[in-house]
Amino acid sequence: MLKDTIAAISTPLGEGGISVIRVSGDDAVPLVERVFRSKTKLSAAQTHTVHYGYIVEPATSERLEEVLVTIMKAPRSFTMEDVVEVSCHGGIVSVKKVLDLLLQQGIRLAEPGEFTKRAFLNGRIDLTQAEAVIDLIRAKSDRAFKVALKQVEGKLSSQIKLLRHQLVELMAHVEVNIDYPEHDVEEMTNAFIRNKCDTVMAEIERLLHTAQQGKILREGIETAIVGRPNVGKSSLLNELAQENRAIVTDIPGTTRDVIEEFVNVGGIPLKLLDTAGIRETTDIVEQIGVERSKTALAEADLILLVLNSSEELQLDELALMQQLAKRQAIVILNKIDLERRIDVETVYHYFAPERVVELSLLEGKGIADLEKAISGIFFEGKLEASDITYVSNVRHIALLKQAKQSLVDALEANEQYIPIDMIQIDIRAAWEQLGEIIGDSVGESLIDQIFTQFCLGK
Ligand code: GDP
Ligand code: ZN
Numbered sequence: 001m002l003k004d005t006i007a008a009i010s011t012p013l014g015e016g017g018i019s020v021i022r023v024s025g026d027d028a029v030p031l032v033e034r035v036f037r038s039k040t041k042l043s044a045a046q047t048h049t050v051h052y053g054y055i056v057e058p059a060t061s062e063r064l065e066e067v068l069v070t071i072m073k074a075p076r077s078f079t080m081e082d083v084v085e086v087s088c089h090g091g092i093v094s095v096k097k098v099l100d101l102l103l104q105q106g107i108r109l110a111e112p113g114e115f116t117k118r119a120f121l122n123g124r125i126d127l128t129q130a131e132a133v134i135d136l137i138r139a140k141s142d143r144a145f146k147v148a149l150k151q152v153e154g155k156l157s158s159q160i161k162l163l164r165h166q167l168v169e170l171m172a173h174v175e176v177n178i179d180y181p182e183h184d185v186e187e188m189t190n191a192f193i194r195n196k197c198d199t200v201m202a203e204i205e206r207l208l209h210t211a212q213q214g215k216i217l218r219e220g221i222e223t224a225i226v227g228r229p230n231v232g233k234s235s236l237l238n239e240l241a242q243e244n245r246a247i248v249t250d251i252p253g254t255t256r257d258v259i260e261e262f263v264n265v266g267g268i269p270l271k272l273l274d275t276a277g278i279r280e281t282t283d284i285v286e287q288i289g290v291e292r293s294k295t296a297l298a299e300a301d302l303i304l305l306v307l308n309s310s311e312e313l314q315l316d317e318l319a320l321m322q323q324l325a326k327r328q329a330i331v332i333l334n335k336i337d338l339e340r341r342i343d344v345e346t347v348y349h350y351f352a353p354e355r356v357v358e359l360s361l362l363e364g365k366g367i368a369d370l371e372k373a374i375s376g377i378f379f380e381g382k383l384e385a386s387d388i389t390y391v392s393n394v395r396h397i398a399l400l401k402q403a404k405q406s407l408v409d410a411l412e413a414n415e416q417y418i419p420i421d422m423i424q425i426d427i428r429a430a431w432e433q434l435g436e437i438i439g440d441s442v443g444e445s446l447i448d449q450i451f452t453q454f455c456l457g458k
Helices: 027-034 091-102 114-121 127-138 141-154 155-178 183-218 234-243 276-277 294-299 315-324 344-350 368-381 396-415 422-435 442-453
Strands: 006-010 019-024 036-038 049-056 061-073 083-088 221-226 260-266 268-272 302-308 329-333 356-358
Touching: 006 114, 019 114, 027 083, 036 061, 049 442, 061 091, 083 329, 114 127, 114 315, 127 141, 127 155, 127 396, 141 221, 155 183, 155 422, 221 234, 221 294, 221 368, 234 302, 234 329, 234 396, 268 368, 268 442, 276 396, 302 368, 302 396, 315 344, 329 344, 329 368, 356 368, 396 422
Parallel strands: 221 268, 221 302, 302 329, 329 356
Antiparallel strands: 006 019, 019 083, 036 049, 049 061, 061 083, 260 268
């Protein structure tokens, strides 16, 4: 299959000292060679070697940029095509110049995700792995990154394959027994179907259960910080942001100035709501945090209620505690460096001890406890287990649900002693739905949809 040769800048623009232009396709080597001068001829070079030299204007031999060129020949490359990577040291301007020069040689600018799409179409990676590359690009925390990385390594794929294998076995077994419809064989077959379907369903349910956690890792926990003026909301926000560096999202389709505020607490990404309100330097006394944060409160997955432990509880704070008792909320008793005046009994009346954290933001004490409390709510402490596969992709979740439903149908039919070849249809449907997750039976348009979510150069 002859493919045209594509190129794109594959490192984030303007970040880091080195920018890499990735070129992939049948003519990658000869086309780059036209503008590259070094001691060795690129076309004679071995695969997986690095070459020092200059990018030059071919007409004038004017040197544009000092570069390192890496050659990876098919099929031992990411796309399984000939790949040439040009590493430039210069800033954005010179990298763009080099890219323009390459495009003038007949190389086409890659579409977003086109490198990964080629890797998929050439059989280098399966669909879950390709989608995980998207997640890697978007990952907002260490943990989300690790989950995505696992998926790139094929963890989810291998689990899905195992399930499909069990279903194939089941279908084969049933197929054999259809030919011997004696009564006791039928009994055995029914029991066998029940057993296998149950096993596979349990595993699908387990995968679905991780989906909620996967979503959190991908998208962040929507978090509202509420409380009366002067209790320390801004200080908390600053502490979180400074300790962990607010993460700026860079998702294709949005511009750089649409910035969602993320902070990373113990590897868990918090997406902070209404931070503009909290950041205001002059709190209007009448306009207590409760009023201002009403919408944020309604939307939030997690609420951090900040109280000043050196003052008595106020009526509106009591009302707020009552309202939040049933929500996923953590009470922060701030300013513990001061003399305690708050009635902690009342606080513990509404909230379990693991939901109450004592802090001194002034002295920077207690942040680790806060991290533990948040982790406890969302991951029941189980997140540390690094071998868990998190299903975090909407498409995967939908297909897993469909497959589960097909198996429910199969089980129901089985209980009602419906002819076995009818049951086979449901089992087969489940097998196909699982197959779609790893891209065994996906149509062209879906593939396009998936790959256009990528950043350029991936
Ligand atoms: P906000 O109005 O809820 O955002 O509260 P701020 O974060 O602006 O803090 C109000 C005041 O309390 C500031 O002067 C902070 O320096 C002070 N403050 C914040 N945390 C602590 C703490 O843990 N101990 C003490 N003593 N003061 C604090
Ligand atoms: Zn404030």
